[in-house]
Structures are given as structure tokens and as C-alpha cells.
Amino acid sequence: MSVNIDVTAFMLRCSETEASQPSLSVTRAWVRLMRAQQLVLGAIEQDLKAADLPPLGWYDVLLELSRVEGGRLRPYEIEERTLLAQHNLSRLLDRMDKAGLVQREVFSEDGRGRWVIITEDGRAMQARIWNVYAAAIQRHLGNKLNNGQADQLADLLAVLSQKS
Amino acid sequence: MSVNIDVTAFMLRCSETEASQPSLSVTRAWVRLMRAQQLVLGAIEQDLKAADLPPLGWYDVLLELSRVEGGRLRPYEIEERTLLAQHNLSRLLDRMDKAGLVQREVFSEDGRGRWVIITEDGRAMQARIWNVYAAAIQRHLGNKLNNGQADQLADLLAVLSQKS
């Protein structure tokens, strides 16, 4: 998944057909997006692991649950908010349930549905993770970008995330 | 791994301690980095899969091998160039070997070492993948960013990849 940085010019020379060629600038942006995300995510996950905390996916779920009224959501609602795949979330919830961070309850208005409810332990874990996570974000991004650069980066990335 | 976009302000209110807090701008940049990378990578991998091509990790290895003199590298050289983990690369090479895209040979100058050599099939595959990959990069990034924006984005991401 990594992709080398100085590789883009070479990549562009490889193609047989000339159709749909991305520019050198675009290709370089793509390669660097992959590389930066991999490096920063890896560094942040290392910080979490060093503090004996679960991986980031757990945090996403805990955060979504902790910020809604009642601390409960349907699985498909978590899915929409986090972009986790359905089957994937289902098993993540198994693990979080087993760890005592959430519990599942039947959803009486629709026999197919479930509630996922954050526990007190889950709320405590969300806070513990955030303390480490926040410091990691500051270390691996905040120390390298000023606020103006961060805003600029966020704006450019937002363009990429738009449906086309 | 996803992380919600509109979540950053809430995240910032969660912390108990005030130490090492990232700014809202930095936190938002981080969340959008994760989201954009996930969406674009997912879209590109879908395009490859739709064309019955192997995942991007294979391409990285084929590209590194195809661009060096003699089409051969030591595993640890591929490792450095691609950021693939050692154990991970070892098994990726198993699969690529089995698929006939590379072959391994003993490295006579150091009994511990191996050569990894790209085959003709491997070179052909590299070219086939690039045709699809290039079109996917153009579709998912090039159609959304002009060259100036792409350069700006690449520069900001390069800052993040620097060792601190």
C-alpha cells in the first residue's frame, strides 16, 4: 500500500495508452496522500498501543455513542457515521461487548434491529483514549503544521472526499 | 478507522486534561486525512478489482522491480522502498512467486540473502495494472483537483511525512 515518493515520474512513463493519464502533480499528490496517512496513522496507533489502549476503530464507535442522547444507536447508524462496513462493525461490536464497553439490546419497534448502548466503562474508555489520542494528534500533526496550513490541508482533502 | 467529519469540535470538548491539546484546525485536518485516504483508496482498489487485477501492494513491488537495472532487488531493498513490513513482504512475495510474477534466487555474496527477480509476466502485469491505476487516479483525484491544488496538497502532505 505504501508507494514510493520519487516514483511518480517513472510511473507516468510506463503507460502504453495515453488515455486518462493523470498529471504528474496529481499522481504525486496521490502518492503522498498514501504515504502521509500510513506514516501518521501508524505513529498514532503506536502511541495508543504503548498506552495499552485499543485501536482507533474502537474509539470511533465509542465517540459516536457517547455524543448522542441516551448513549445508544442502532448498528446501521454507527455504520453510516463511521464508514465501517456492516459485517466488520458487527464483529467489532462483539469484541467491544465482550470487553464490557457496550451492550446490545433488542429494539422493540423493529424485530430486526438492535440497540447498541455504551456502558460506563465505555464512557471512561472513550475519555482515556482521547487523552492519549489528542496528544498523539498534536505530536504527529500539530507540531508540523500551523493552523493556517492545517486549514488549507483540510480544505483540499474535503474536495477529495466529495462524491463526484 | 473512519472518524466522522463533523466530530472534531466535540472531540475537543471531551478532554479532562488540557495538556497537549491539538487545535480544532489540526484535529479537523487529521480527520479529513483519514477520511479522504479511505474513500479514495477504496475507490481505486474497487477499480482494480473490477478489472480483475491484484491489490495495490502487488503493484508497488512490481514497480520497484521493473524500474531497476536487471529487474532484481533484495527483499530488504523492496522493504525500504515500499514501507512494507518484513514479514508481510515475505509472504507477499510467496504469493507473487506462486502467481509467476517474480521468482527468488539465492544471493551468492551473502548466504542469508535472496534475489527477487521480476518475470516477463510480472512486467506485463505491472503495465496492465498501471493502465487501470492511472485512469483511477485521474478519475478519483485528477477530476477533483487542478494541478495547482494538487501541488499544494502534495507539499502539505510532504511536511507531515517528515521525521520530526
Add this chain to the structure above:
DNA sequence: TCCTTATAGATGCAGGTGCATCTATAATCG
């Protein structure tokens, strides 16, 4: 030389992920 330490690469195991499919319930439409 022998002993210790470092390096290249492979592998067993546990856990994570995608894909397809399954079950159960609900909604729709004749």
C-alpha cells in the same frame, strides 16, 4: 580461534477484514 551479537529472511499464531451468504423481520404489491 571461539563466543557473542547483528542481520536477512521465514513462519506459527492470533486477530482483523472482505466477500458471500444466511436468518429473521418488515414492507410492498397483486
Add this chain to the structure above:
DNA sequence: CGATTATAGATGCACCTGCATCTATAAGGA
């Protein structure tokens, strides 16, 4: 109402990844 279709969520399987460890070879130091 009954038959079809859609939706919520779970699960079996294959593959992939991280981690620790293992083997083999090389290098360095007493």
C-alpha cells in the same frame, strides 16, 4: 391475505496483517 422483495444484522471462509520467534549466516571482539 399470500407472495415477493427489501432491510437489519450475523456468520463461515479465505486471506491478510501484526507480533513474536526461529533459522541461517555474517561480523566483531576477546
